[in-house]
Amino acid sequence: MNPHSNAPGGSGPEDLRAEALLKGDMEALRQCSLERLPRFENFAGQLSEASRLKSQEGYFMRSIRSILAHPGRAAALTAAGVALILTIVPVTYQRTVGYEARLRVAGPVVPGSLGQIASQWKGLLGAETVEARTETRSGATTTTFVARVPALPRAMRNAAMAFARGLAARGLTAGAELDPRVEHVLGSVYAMAADRIQEFRQEFRIDVRGKTEAQIEQEIRSRLQAVGATNPEVKVSKTGDQTRITIHTDKAPTNRRALEHVTVGDVPESKVARVEIHSDHKMTDAETKAEVERQLKAKGVDAEVQVINGRINIDVKHKK
Amino acid sequence: MEDRNWLQLQELLEPIHVRAAALARRLCRSSADGDDLLQEALLRAWQKLSSLRDPGSFRPWFYAVLISVHRNRARASFWRRFVPLQRNGSEPEHDPAGEDGLLWEERRMRAHRLSNALSRLPAVQREAVVLADLEGYPIDVIAGLQQVSASAVKSRLSRGRERLRRHYQRLGLAPRGEPFPLLPEGEPS
Known part of the structure; x- marks a missing residue:
């Protein structure tokens, strides 16, 4: 076959010279490749020896040969192996499961004020229960109020410390200790990474009982600012059984948290729904609405959602 | 079984040995590389000889094996850069004299x-x-x-x-x- 019979290139002097050169080189290669070919007898003998060695080749060497012959397949297998290790092989790590906030009040506490402090401490932290312990050592009495909460944002920590200082102003010697509650977990590396990410999440609950709409708004606003939301606009209005909460925050938080989590709740007895909005994703109003509705529906909350220019309106419908 | 395969392969290979060796060399950059390719192809053929149904079609079957091995070696060419290859193309055994x-x-x-x-x-x-x-x-x-x-x-x-x-x-x-x-x-x- 003539290698140049269907040449798409031009036919100028340069092309003709190149083609002539190529033809000559092809013939040269034909002839050179026939020079000093090994004799078949010698070749067969060498191959016989090679085949004997090959048959003795172990699994490891065969695997190495296979990897060298198929590097793409080897890379895929390696990736699959790493993924398998990350998801199956267990490692021991610590996981923060919540926080314990202890308020120590030294000296005897008037029985009436004991309940008052416990209630304030509970409301401040949004805890479901507060445990009060009284210890007497060497004649000194210490009352400890222990509240366990799932999350403890910075604003809540500051508020707790301020509360303890406020008790001192009322003549009580008090101090607050806020410690994470950790547990040792045996899990995969993937689970460990997921838990680490989870620790960046912020959530808060608000007890609205006995609070005015303005107080609820202020509390939500301060909590949002504590988790990094900028210029939050909050509006709460109660009409009969319905509570209308309107929240608008800038999408980009000022701090470095990857996710912004806002917990919106009503009275503690009612269902609490957490709506998560990924502030690092630019979503259209329709996408945001669909996402909020999806999350609320998944939590079993019947609500009407409106999103206009990034402003989210949620009408929570209560069933008696 | 394998010995019998080997004997059968030798018989089938003999008529086409020269052309197969030349093809292997032409596919490679050097004669030494070509000889290695042929050797590897023969080993592969020996292992897969049972899949050859018609001995009369040995030549296209063996060439297909040779092409397949050549393709595998091309894929592994990255690794082969680290293996020094003897290039006998520049080391002739004899130099004819004169014209x-x-x-x-x-x-x-x-x-x-x-x-x-x-x-x-x-x-x-x-x-x-x-x-x-x-x-x-x-x-x-x-x-x-x-x-x-x-x-x-x-x-x-x-x-x-x-x-x-x-x-x-x-x-x-x-x-x-x-x-x-x-x-x-x-x-x-």
């Missing part, structure tokens, strides 16, 4: 130049060009050996030839005398 020696040296130089140019092509294009232009096989046979359609072979062939031509144009070389005569069209070497 014959000059012609012989020029032929070796030109063969080496084409081998270098072919080594720049992707493996599939290199195979197509060698099988068509150096071995003289028709498109449908090459399609069978490469296990692709005839149109795919034509495409590979066209691209390979074009790249070769451009490479030669870039070299800026032109033969002063007459080009080497080619074998008659369609006649395998």
